[in-house]
Amino acid sequence: MPSYPDLAAHADARSSPLTWTHRLTQLGPQFFTRLHPTPLAAPVWAMRNLDLLKDLAWPQSLLDEQHLQAFAGNALLPGADPLATVYSGHQFGQWAGQLGDGRAIWLGEAQSALGPQEIQLKGAGPTPYSRRGDGRAVLRSSIREYLCSEAMHGLGIPSTRALSLVASPEPVRREVMETAAVVARVAPSFLRFGHLEHFSAQGDVANLRALADHAIAHHLPECHARAEGWGGNVYAALLDVVQERTAQLLAQWQGVGFCHGVMNTDNMSLLGLTIDYGPFQFMDGFDPGHICNHTDTQGRYAYSRQPNVAYWNLFCLAQALLPLIEDQDLTLKVLEGYKTGFPRALGAVMRAKLGLTGDLATESAREADWSLVEDLLQLLASERVDYTHFWRQLSQAMAAGWPDMQGMQDLFLDRPRWQAWLARYRARVGAAPSQALGLAMLRVNPKFVLRNHLAEIAIRQAQNGDFSEIETLHNLLQSPFDEHPGLEAYADLPPDWAGQLEISCSS
Incomplete structure (x- = not known):
């Protein structure tokens, strides 16, 4: 059995680094159950999101070594009011009845430069809503959540954010025996349907x-x-x-x-x-x-x-x-x-994504543009063209000028079909300068996304105690529209083994 750190021994007696508001608790006990996280054995920092701290204007010291125990669930940040909320829902189309935060513990709500932000520890142990689960999250899924929430933010897509990732040698049984981890995630609210x-x-x-x-x-x-x-x-x-x-x-x-x-x-x-x-x-x-x-x-x-x-x-x-x-x-x-x-x-x-500009005041104009989009998607689907790769290449070709568009035909076996679509695209763009459109397209069509095989490589290294690839991907995915010279391999087509990866609800 692992020996857990003593909660009281790690309690930080200093003044809180955060200014708490805890508006959710004003709703009353019908909405949540107060409880403490379950201590985690031998925690270590796997990732600390100092850029998010800067965005929120929270002190950098919040993620220093003295606060490791708090983000592992072994101590409480001064002023935190930990609880798990109750909710219900439909799962896979069926009413599942009462659910609730089964492995996420809400620490509280704190003021920030972006307005009040709630903090949760995901994987911090069982709650009354765990439904016989252990309340833990494994390192594998925690790395994926940390990286993807930050990747989505980099893409400009609304998302919860990841503040930190704590790893532990504590065993957790899923399909196979794995190790535990805790993600601290942040959002204005975690309220769900x-x-x-x-x-x-x-x-x-x-x-x-x-x-x-x-x-x-x-x-x-x-x-x-x-x-x-x-x-x-x-x-x-x-x-x-x-x-x-x-x-x-x-x-x-x-x-x-x-x-x-x-x-x-x-x-x-x-x-x-x-x-x-x-x-x-x-x-x-x-x-x-x-x-x-x-x-x-x-x-x-x-x-x-x-x-x-x-x-x-x-x-x-x-x-x-x-x-x-x-x-x-x-x-x-x-x-x-x-x-x-x-x-x-x-x-x-x-x-x-296609660089099409101008207001579409008429239904017929909207339908014409959508027909262009739909026919392109059908072409991509018929040949399973890599989605991210295609859009980035199209953007680059546009930015380089129409003559370079010819190289894109190598993505397609049915070249006449591609050429026919391309002719329609040229006609739609008209006299607009392709370079300007291409530069605009490069700002909406990312070069880098968190492909499964990239996350898998980071996971395998982390399982061997090396967290450096998580940091590399985090830094890269913060600005996925930039070129990042020297890191071009992260935009390559996936290797053959990537098709064998299976991702399930297990975490």
Whole structure:
């Protein structure tokens, strides 16, 4: 048995490096259970995100050696108020009942330069909501979450952020025996669709209202102005704001070829953040039917299905809010916003990837551009062209001038089909200078994404005690649109063995 550090022995008696607010605790004990993290044996820093500290204007000393024990779960930051929240949700399309923070412990909410930020320790031990689990996270999945949350931020996609990664030799049994780790993650709020679903399913309208009011007052104040368009109904406005943020988020996911893998309602953020990095993947060869989660045997969360799943999840959220909105027709009308908002958002993302400029005032113009996008995607899918590689090459070719576009035909076996599409693209771009368009495209089509094989290499090295590759990838993925001379290999096509990697819900 590992010998755990004594919690009291490592308690930091100095004044807190953070200014806490803890607005969530004002909701009352129906919403959470207070508890301490479970101590972790022999922790070591694997990664410390000093850049995030700078963004938040938190002191660099927060991640010094004296605070290692706090971020391992062996001590408490002064002023922290640790707890686990309760929520419910739909998992793989089925009502799962009560869930909750099974291995994430909320330390509190602290003031920052970006507004109040909540801090969680993921993998810090069991909670009343662990459902017979050990409450731990393994090093493998913790590295993936740390890197991907920061990679998404680098891409400009809303996400929770990773503050630190602590590793430990403590054994954790999954399919095989692994070692434990704790990720400290930060977000303005970790509230999920499932938090509202929980109280609605219980018929507890008072607490449902209290939670919705909390979300509006502290995280989504724009709901008050938005309510004017919904007859003054602030809860309809809440649904409207969430559906709009979700539509924008899904458009950004699809644009970079990101597959979440487990889009359950309890993994959907009320703030429109990417949350809960499990069996995610950035696609290599483009395949609309790609399933990144080995556990998802029915393909519910395949890449092409993600937008419709998001709507399904929003429908569940709408059902949860119905006791507050009190008007079924109005609720359904609000949801219609996603059906128009998502296609427009995705169209804007894809047009930017192609460097297409100008306002599209008419439906026919929008349809013409989308036809160009759709035919290109069908071409990429038919030949499984590497998604990230194609967009970057197209951007570079545009920036270099049209003559260099000829080299791209080597990506396709069906060259006549590519040439036919390219002719349509040329006609659409018209007289616009390709170099200027190409430079704009280079700012939206990344050179680097967190491919599975890159994460796997970092994991294997870390499992041998070498965390340097995590740091290399973290630094690289902070600016994925830059060229990074000397690191070109990280943008190479994946090796053959990458196709054999299987990612599941196990963590």
